[in-house]
Every structure is written in C-alpha cells, then in structure tokens.
Amino acid sequence: GDSVTQMEGPVTLSEEAFLTINCTYTATGYPSLFWYVQYPGEGLQLLLKATKADDKGSNKGFEATYRKETTSFHLEKGSVQVSDSAVYFCALSEGNQGGKLIFGQGTELSVKP
Amino acid sequence: NAGVMQNPRHLVRRRGQEARLRCSPMKGHSHVYWYRQLPEEGLKFMVYLQKENIIDESGMPKERFSAEFPKEGPSILRIQQVVRGDSAAYFCASSPAFSSHSGNTIYFGEGSWLTVV
Numbered sequence: 001g002d003s004v005t006q007m008e009g010p011v012t013l014s015e016e017a018f019l020t021i022n023c024t025y026t027a028t029g030y031p032s033l034f035w036y037v038q039y040p041g042e043g044l045q046l047l048l049k050a051t052k053a054d055d056k057g058s059n060k061g062f063e064a065t066y067r068k069e070t071t072s073f074h075l076e077k078g079s080v081q082v083s084d085s086a087v088y089f090c091a092l093s094e095g096n097q098g099g100k101l102i103f104g105q106g107t108e109l110s111v112k113p
Numbered sequence: 114n115a116g117v118m119q120n121p122r123h124l125v126r127r128r129g130q131e132a133r134l135r136c137s138p139m140k141g142h143s144h145v146y147w148y149r150q151l152p153e154e155g156l157k158f159m160v161y162l163q164k165e166n167i168i169d170e171s172g173m174p175k176e177r178f179s180a181e182f183p184k185e186g187p188s189i190l191r192i193q194q195v196v197r198g199d200s201a202a203y204f205c206a207s208s209p210a211f212s213s214h215s216g217n218t219i220y221f222g223e224g225s226w227l228t229v230v
Binding site for chain 1: 157221
C-alpha cells in the first residue's frame with residue numbers, strides 16, 4: 001500500500017541555519033503531496049502542497065519540490081527562526097480517495113536562539 | 114469564516130465509559146474526516162463521511178468505534194467502553210467537494226485530546 005517515510009527527529013538547529021527534512025513516498029498512482037505543521041497543543045496547518053511532478057510548493061519561506069523520479073518531497077528553508085519550532089508532517093493523497101491522507105511519522109524541529 | 118470546530122478540546126473518561134467527540138466543518142464543506150494521533154506517532158486515517166453517508170471507514174477499529182455526519186448538526190465520533198489505549202488526540206478535518214484542481218486539500222480542526230484513566 002501507499003506509504004510516507006520521513007527522516008527521524010528530533011532535529012535541533014540554531015537560528016538562521018538551513019533546514020532540510022527528507023520525505024519519500026511510495027504510491028501506486030499519481031498522488032498529491034503535502035507538508036503540514038503542528039505547533040505544540042494545536043492542530044495541523046497546511047504548510048504547502050504540490051499536485052504533480054516538478055511542481056514546487058512554497059509558503060512562509062519553506063519550499064518543497066515534487067520529484068517523481070526519486071519519489072521525494074523534501075522540505076527546505078534557507079534560514080529558520082525560533083518560531084519555526086514545531087512538528088512537520090509529510091503526507092500524500094491519491095486522487096481517487098478524496099481527502100484521505102497518508103502521513104509520515106512526523107519530524108520534530110527545535111530551533112535554538 | 115470560522116475554521117473546523119472541534120469540541121471538547123480535552124476529555125477525560127474512566128475505562129468503560131463512552132466518549133463523544135464533535136466536529137463542525139468549515140462553512141460550505143460537505144466532507145468530514147477523522148484522524149487519530151497516538152502518542153509519539155503520526156496521524157492515522159479513521160473514517161471519511163459526507164452528509165448522512167460513510168464513504169470510507171477502512172481505518173476505523175472494528176469494535177466500539179462509530180461515526181456519523183447527520184443532515185443537520187456536527188459530525189460525531191463515538192467510542193464506547195473506552196480503554197486506556199484509546200487515549201489519543203482525535204482530529205477532524207473537512208473539505209468541499211473535490212475537483213481535479215483542488216489538490217485534495219483538507220483543513221484540520223485543533224483536535225480533541227481524550228485521556229482514559
């Protein structure tokens with residue numbers, strides 16, 4: 001079945017460091033790909049998405065490119081801030097399954113001043 | 114435009130009691146999803162509902178769990194005879210009807226944290 005694998009956390013960075021969180025997927029079809037962010041004690045917020053190969057999703061300085069050849073959707077940010085500390089989830093959705101999402105296990109990011 | 118509203122935010126139940134979690138979707142959304150997040154784990158899909166219909170319940174435990182989305186009122190996730198292993202965060206999400214352009218985006222509520230003691 002479909003699955004999503006993320007790099008394990010926690011990831012600890014200093015402010016203004018470069019961030020990469022790896023995400024790879026397996027899918028039978030052509031999924032849409034998402035990154036969600038969860039701040040402590042809160043629900044999930046959509047961070048960015050991409051719906052087809054080579055699409056780049058971007059938001060709040062975060063970027064991720066849908067790479068079909070490597071089945072990856074790595075999250076990057078050039079300069080992290082303390083306020084970016086959260087848990088980041090990669091997810092996929094098959095086009096014929098409505099909003100049913102398959103999530104990775106999440107990667108906790110901690111940014112120190 | 115209010116987001117997805119869940120209540121209660123926190124619920125404590127003793128083993129054997131019933132837990133009812135409610136979810137009001139965003140205005141204009143007719144599809145509701147329930148996900149469960151166990152401690153230290155990612156979110157797992159439970160059930161997908163449209164008004165008065167269960168579309169996909171492949172992630173629901175076979176016993177004690179049920180969900181509904183009536184014509185009027187919020188969606189309800191009901192857990193009967195709760196056990197300690199049911200302690201988790203339960204997230205509801207909603208979406209409008211899907212099109213090929215939507216990218217299947219769904220919007221999450223802030224979650225209901227169930228603790229079974």
